[in-house]
Amino acid sequence: MLRGPSFNIRLAQLSYVLLISICFIGSTLLLLNSINSSLSSNPETDPPLVENVTYDEAAARNFNLSIFVSNSIWVFVPLILAGTIIIAYIPTVSNLGISKPQLKSQFSTKRFYLPVRGYTIPFGNYSVRVSRKLTSLKGLFLQELNFTVFLPLDFPEKKRIFDFLVGEKVKYAKNHVLLHKTVDIRNIPLLLVRIRALMGYSEKKNNQAR
Helix, strand or coil, rough: CCCCCHHHHHCCCCHHHHHHHHHHHHHHHHHHHHHHHHCCCCCCCCCCCCHHHHHHHHHHHHHHHHHHHHHHHHHHHCCCCCCCCHCCCCCCCCHHHHHHHHEEEEEEEEEEEEEEEEEEEEEEEEEEEECCCCCHHHHHHHCCEEEEEEEEECCCCCHHHHHHCCCEEEEEEECCCEEEEEEEEHHHHHHHHHHHHHHHHHHHHHHHHC
């Protein structure tokens, strides 16, 4: 079977998870450092007797809120970086098993007002879009991707292509019909070959009918 290279895909997934883990660990360490700095920044020179002070009073006396707030701003930097990686990261075309001659353009699209990176592979008067899926756990962990076929509005065999894909959703845009499906990341090369073969057969059949 024509499937994406297992080793390259696993390596891309591991790199992705590792980068996100580093960001979250860094954010946690910065938060702990911020708390520690806030507690140690205002030491008591003459602390009262332990038996005369409650825990809440001691914590309030030693905790510097302004230093905590100023230091906590840096906690969000790794979190923002992690969010950017989640939205923008996608394996390279070679990792997915897509040949570079097939790929003529790459751009970002908008989903939920967030830029989502992906690849667009044009085939004559139709094209295929492979992009991140951020609405499921498998999609977040790069086990699944969105696979969308863009067909002309007047394409006569839309239903046949949709059934062949075992499609999940159909959307009508101004100039195209979008056939959408969630796919296993390793099955993308196989689907591209099958779609290309089926579209070639459909176009040949339509030309003979004319």
